[in-house]
Amino acid sequence: MKEKAVTLLNESKTARWIALALISTTMFFAYFFVDVVAPLQSMLETDYKWTPEVFGMLGGSEFFLNVFAFFLIFSGVILDKMGIRFTLITAGLTMVIGAGLKFYALTPGFADTGFAAWLGSFITWVPASAKLAFVGFAIFGIGVEMAGITVSKTIVKWFKGKEMALAMGLEMAVARLGVFAVFRLTPIFAENGGPSNSVLWGLVFLCIGFLLFLTYTFMDAKLDKQMGVSKLTTSPEDEFKLSDLKKIFTNPGFLAISALCVLFYSAIFPFQKFATDMLASKLNVDIKSAAAYVSFFPIGAMILTPFIGYFLDVRGKGATMMIYGAVLLTVSHLIFALVPAESFGVVTAILTIVILGTAFSLVPASMWPSLPKIVEDRYLGSAYGAIFWIQNIGLLAVPILIGWALTASNPGVSEQIAAGVEGVKYNYTVPELIFAGFGVLAFILGFVLKFVDKKNGYGLELPNKKK
């Protein structure tokens, strides 16, 4: 009897783009929540007595448990052991719980409790609301990074051998749109109810995101059923083993790409936190205008990333793209560092941001689809977890390094600002040179990656799409 051939769900273009839309929309909401209070620094200072230091600590708390309690490593292992559906639901719930705690920290309901009084009784320069918000944001941080690695593995599952880099590029573009949306929407939400209203909206969005993840799991279950994936069909050699972690951390391709990743992202995300003040000081404009220039950065990356992804799918050249990205990263930070303020106008600022935005498209668009070429599928989740963990160490440490370098290279400036002296500004030459230094190291690592690729035949320069 002739067996009926089953057309897999991921062979249907419509089905795989619907799957992508479901998980990407949740990442939009997740990235929205990451920066939900970013534009509200002064409101938080007035309404909740959060000093700039306290505000800065909130950013670090997102990475705290992932780095120090190794949650990102656990998340990768959970993903490989328990599968995509379980991990997506866990990630979605963790984000909602963490966000809920952060919202509660900002409500009068919490401020009136004995718990708040107790939290406020030690390390008194950090208000109780901030302490609870740190805990909530650290829990949310576990969820958002877990979601990030699971979404990457999901895209590989649906798009490998097809439009994989384009799909990853589109997912990142949608996530970057979330960062843009936050700068537009959060101030409006806060005008009608303060920072807690903005966080409440972020929480509502995350609940919708959780439902989208849940909807996706039905598609995932159907695909697995068609593929015949079950505990019975998975042979022991296909299963993830804890010893695979050793394989990941001794894989030369993984080590090279992780080092490139931490260096590159250390000159991107931490830069974003300082960029507004840096441009305001260099251009001698107010914070609002400087922030408007900086908002071109995620938007530029958002527009370019899918195009670069498409190019990588049909033409390849992933490792070369990462080298070009590192060059552009270095050039843009050198311009910020070395062009004197007298010759640095708005046009130079926007052009430099466009160069940086191009780097921010080239490297992520080629880096994330490269990992499945370097490691085996059965431990791909752990590999994404491990690379994010290494990256998170940089994202936690570099803002502290930059803050320290800024203070050390501008003696007396913070004291004058605190005393209300008008017209005093930081000079960002040293921090910008540090960012440029990361770019130079990333450039060297790009060549190391190209070398190990040639030696081990990963195929990083080959197109993703099978003809």
Ligand SMILES: C[C@H](NC(=O)[C@@H](N)CCCCN)C(=O)O
């Ligand atoms: C896909 C990649 N995501 C990450 O690198 C995350 N580990 C960090 C997200 C931090 C958000 N502030 C990316 O967005 O390029």
